[in-house]
Amino acid sequence: MAKLSGFPEFLPAGRNAELILLDHLRRVFELYGFASIETRAAEPLDELLRKGEIDKEVYVLRRLQADAGASDSGMGLHYDLTVPFARYVLENAGKLEFPFRRYQIQKVWRGERPQEGRFREFTQADIDIVAKDELPFHFDVEVARVMAEALSGLPVPALRMQVNNRKLLEGFYLGLGIAETASVMRIVDKLDKLPGDKVVELLQSDAGLDLEQAQKCLALAEVSAPDASFVDRVRALGVSHELLDTGLAELAEVVEAASGIDGVEIVADLRIARGLDYYTGTVFETQMAGYEHLGSVCSGGRYDQLASDGKNTYPGVGISLGVSRILVPLINKGFEADRSVPSAVLVALIDEETRADSNAVAQQLRARGIPTEVAATAQKFGKQIRYAERRGIPYVWFPATAETPNQVKDIRSGDQADARPEDWAPPAEDLHPRIKEQHQ
Amino acid sequence: MAKLSGFPEFLPAGRNAELILLDHLRRVFELYGFASIETRAAEPLDELLRKGEIDKEVYVLRRLQADAGASDSGMGLHYDLTVPFARYVLENAGKLEFPFRRYQIQKVWRGERPQEGRFREFTQADIDIVAKDELPFHFDVEVARVMAEALSGLPVPALRMQVNNRKLLEGFYLGLGIAETASVMRIVDKLDKLPGDKVVELLQSDAGLDLEQAQKCLALAEVSAPDASFVDRVRALGVSHELLDTGLAELAEVVEAASGIDGVEIVADLRIARGLDYYTGTVFETQMAGYEHLGSVCSGGRYDQLASDGKNTYPGVGISLGVSRILVPLINKGFEADRSVPSAVLVALIDEETRADSNAVAQQLRARGIPTEVAATAQKFGKQIRYAERRGIPYVWFPATAETPNQVKDIRSGDQADARPEDWAPPAEDLHPRIKEQHQ
Numbered sequence: 037m038a039k040l041s042g043f044p045e046f047l048p049a050g051r052n053a054e055l056i057l058l059d060h061l062r063r064v065f066e067l068y069g070f071a072s073i074e075t076r077a078a079e080p081l082d083e084l085l086r087k088g089e090i091d092k093e094v095y096v097l098r099r100l101q102a103d104a105g106a107s108d109s110g111m112g113l114h115y116d117l118t119v120p121f122a123r124y125v126l127e128n129a130g131k132l133e134f135p136f137r138r139y140q141i142q143k144v145w146r147g148e149r150p151q152e153g154r155f156r157e158f159t160q161a162d163i164d165i166v167a168k169d170e171l172p173f174h175f176d177v178e179v180a181r182v183m184a185e186a187l188s189g190l191p192v193p194a195l196r197m198q199v200n201n202r203k204l205l206e207g208f209y210l211g212l213g214i215a216e217t218a219s220v221m222r223i224v225d226k227l228d229k230l231p232g233d234k235v236v237e238l239l240q241s242d243a244g245l246d247l248e249q250a251q252k253c254l255a256l257a258e259v260s261a262p263d264a265s266f267v268d269r270v271r272a273l274g275v276s277h278e279l280l281d282t283g284l285a286e287l288a289e290v291v292e293a294a295s296g297i298d299g300v301e302i303v304a305d306l307r308i309a310r311g312l313d314y315y316t317g318t319v320f321e322t323q324m325a326g327y328e329h330l331g332s333v334c335s336g337g338r339y340d341q342l343a344s345d346g347k348n349t350y351p352g353v354g355i356s357l358g359v360s361r362i363l364v365p366l367i368n369k370g371f372e373a374d375r376s377v378p379s380a381v382l383v384a385l386i387d388e389e390t391r392a393d394s395n396a397v398a399q400q401l402r403a404r405g406i407p408t409e410v411a412a413t414a415q416k417f418g419k420q421i422r423y424a425e426r427r428g429i430p431y432v433w434f435p436a437t438a439e440t441p442n443q444v445k446d447i448r449s450g451d452q453a454d455a456r457p458e459d460w461a462p463p464a465e466d467l468h469p470r471i472k473e474q475h476q
Numbered sequence: 477m478a479k480l481s482g483f484p485e486f487l488p489a490g491r492n493a494e495l496i497l498l499d500h501l502r503r504v505f506e507l508y509g510f511a512s513i514e515t516r517a518a519e520p521l522d523e524l525l526r527k528g529e530i531d532k533e534v535y536v537l538r539r540l541q542a543d544a545g546a547s548d549s550g551m552g553l554h555y556d557l558t559v560p561f562a563r564y565v566l567e568n569a570g571k572l573e574f575p576f577r578r579y580q581i582q583k584v585w586r587g588e589r590p591q592e593g594r595f596r597e598f599t600q601a602d603i604d605i606v607a608k609d610e611l612p613f614h615f616d617v618e619v620a621r622v623m624a625e626a627l628s629g630l631p632v633p634a635l636r637m638q639v640n641n642r643k644l645l646e647g648f649y650l651g652l653g654i655a656e657t658a659s660v661m662r663i664v665d666k667l668d669k670l671p672g673d674k675v676v677e678l679l680q681s682d683a684g685l686d687l688e689q690a691q692k693c694l695a696l697a698e699v700s701a702p703d704a705s706f707v708d709r710v711r712a713l714g715v716s717h718e719l720l721d722t723g724l725a726e727l728a729e730v731v732e733a734a735s736g737i738d739g740v741e742i743v744a745d746l747r748i749a750r751g752l753d754y755y756t757g758t759v760f761e762t763q764m765a766g767y768e769h770l771g772s773v774c775s776g777g778r779y780d781q782l783a784s785d786g787k788n789t790y791p792g793v794g795i796s797l798g799v800s801r802i803l804v805p806l807i808n809k810g811f812e813a814d815r816s817v818p819s820a821v822l823v824a825l826i827d828e829e830t831r832a833d834s835n836a837v838a839q840q841l842r843a844r845g846i847p848t849e850v851a852a853t854a855q856k857f858g859k860q861i862r863y864a865e866r867r868g869i870p871y872v873w874f875p876a877t878a879e880t881p882n883q884v885k886d887i888r889s890g891d892q893a894d895a896r897p898e899d900w901a902p903p904a905e906d907l908h909p910r911i912k913e914q915h916q
Binding site: 043044047051067072073077080081093094096097109111124127135145167172377378402406407408409412427 | 479480483484485486487488491492495506507508509510511512513514515516517518520521533534535536537538539540541549551552553564567568571572573575577578583585587597607612614816817818819831842845846847848849852853863866867
């Protein structure tokens with residue numbers, strides 16, 4: 037049977053690896069007081085299409101029993117978690133406590149052509165903090181710190197989080213005497229695909245800059261640093277503007293707060309602008325070492341107008357982690373858990389007549405939190421051990437008989453010892469599945 | 477903004493209650509060695525429509541950019557987790573270890589008219605055990621036991637699990653000399669809506685039974701017992717058949733293995749047949765006390781032909797718990813967690829200049845697994861305490877100053893004491909959200 041392209045599914049050992057990732061993310065988010073929410077999969081199409089640029093990617097829903105020729109249900113599957121979250125905040129504004137910190141780990145759908153790291157169904161993990169009317173800047177710092185900590189504990193290749201600030205860019209351009217800053221940002225954003233001199237050309241031909249302005253814009257985009265040293269390099273370009281000062285101070289604070297965490301490199305990278313127009317300050321992108329071709333795996337920023345109901349506005353700052361974008365390419369390379377089951381112990385079966393004895397041992401282990409299964413059939417013990425081996429279950433328990441006491445065998449080392457079901461426990465690291473040493 | 481009918485969403489305190497339920501289910505399923513899998517939300521329409529009876533309820537997907545008049549994508553959203561699971565087993569048969577125990581907790585979608593306990597989007601939690609070619613009966617017993625344990629720990633009204641066995645019914649009818657057993661089962665299944673004498677009438681007029689046969693069928697359906705005593709009552713009806721013997725023995729074993737668990741009543745109820753044709757032995761239904769009008773909240777059974785690829789068949793036994801069916805009506809009545817956030821502690825803020833000190837305290841608590849947030853603004857302490865109160869956060873931490881040591885206040889009792897961020901911890905029961913005492 038052919039797999040459905042763009043709809044990744046995992047075998048149990050891969051799913052166990054995903055669960056380890058998701059549990060870690062949830063743990064970090066909750067340690068920082070982020071509340072879980074889930075929104076429905078479907079939103080009214082007019083909500084989904086407010087950002088015109090991605091309308092082609094929406095899956096529209098139609099009830100099968102609707103008459104032929106009848107219109108669609110007017111609903112589509114959400115393609116991100118930001119649009120539904122903005123709707124949820126407006127819908128429940130009277131019942132939520134602001135500032136509202138939430139995390140949301142859900143599937144999203146896009147009807148685009150599948151390719152490596154791009155799927156039609158995928159999982160995102162978003163954190164956002166939203167306030168009513170005013171959101172102090174320290175929340176930008178918090179969101180960066182929380183996501184950096186979450187990323188740092190992931191058992192995946194090294195991550196590099198690039199941070200920039202729209203106020204910094206905007207202030208720099210204004211300080212250069214450029215009025216049309218948006219078109220400059222759009223052109224500079226092409227530095228991924230175009231060489232610098234081509235960008236300088238475009239800035240002159242399409243945005244009306246003179247050569248010096250264009251070269252300074254390029255020079256700014258080339259600044260990057262793992263700490264606040266970028267500030268002096270920007271100052272050296274000789275541009276000044278109040279908004280530039282604010283942007284420099286904000287960016288320095290974010291970079292310093294989120295740095296020094298194992299496994300995640302934080303850099304101020306002044307080339308990052310993010311395509312979406314709604315960002316107004318801090319912006320984030322993240323690359324995974326060896327997988328730079330996937331694009332950013334974790335992106336976001338500050339948006340001062342996430343949602344508005346006419347009376348109040350709800351500014352926010354958030355980051356979205358592409359769980360599937362990170363995980364699927366890794367799993368395709370053999371990244372998985374060391375077990376295909378949660379079980380730490382297989383209780384062997386002497387014969388069908390004594391199944392109740394094996395069940396009783398299993399119940400005693402489970403009562404103390406040890407995931408345990410009982411052998412399916414009373415085959416020879418060698419076959420039962422291989423049953424455990426094929427699933428990655430580390431321990432096989434042999435129930436007591438008239439002649440022998442209860443014994444437990446570590447099937448990796450072959451060590452076998454007497455044990456009592458009322459007090460034996462595996463070492464903590466064997467209790468639950470772990471990520472397997474990676475195949476390379 | 478109007479809520480979308482049939483697509484329930486929870487406020488954070490309700491979602492925390494759902495998480496408590498889902499975490500409990502997962503814990504029990506994993507203790508018994510059930511592996512987690514997730515399948516994609518969309519299946520090819522021909523897979524979904526193999527069971528003709530529910531074709532009206534499927535949501536079909538169409539890509540918005542498909543040309544007007546272009547056909548649908550040929551995919552629809554899954555309406556249960558059994559059809560996708562059968563497809564997953566066939567697709568991965570060569571890579572799975574059988575017998576394969578899996579649990580699956582996911583959203584499903586049905587385009588039907590919303591009403592209490594019936595939704596267009598809802599969450600199910602399924603457990604199944606599937607084997608290749610042959611699945612020993614003891615797995616029926618295991619599945620009943622696991623789900624009964626999972627249900628027993630749920631903080632919800634009392635649950636009553638009704639068990640029956642298709643072999644028992646089939647054998648009884650055959651022993652009465654009835655050849656067309658399927659039509660008898662269909663008519664007896666109407667006992668929920670029709671009185672007994674009307675069913676006896678229908679059995680004669682529509683299924684061609686004589687009066688005595690019809691009355692015995694009714695008498696069988698009226699048997700129910702919380703233990704194996706039902707066996708003698710069936711025997712007393714004077715019918716005998718080999719298949720009846722097997723069914724009686726199987727049902728007695730399931731009822732005895734799953735009974736004696738707190739909060740879940742197990743009964744052999746010989747009226748239960750389950751509408752679906754694919755069940756071949758054990759069948760389950762479950763009612764929630766005070767919510768019988770919702771219908772069964774947890775159903776399933778044994779199916780000897782869940783999936784087949786021509787070469788092998790994959791018999792299975794499983795139960796599906798309607799998480800949303802249980803939870804949404806309860807939450808509408810005020811069932812929720814005691815907090816809208818995961819935080820156990822709010823660290824107060826003396827002024828913005830000392831935010832780093834408050835952050836440092838929070839980091840020390842988080843490093844020891846205590847969910848902690850820092851106050852959003854340096855309001856008066858009374859306002860910061862109310863900030864915690866509104867979110868249900870039980871403890872407020874006051875950072876040390878030059879004059880005062882670190883102190884922590886239980887805002888429920890008002891008790892305040894000196895504490896050190898490196899070793900203070902809340903009582904275990906305050907660490908995470910709990911279900912609130914219920915409003916009635």
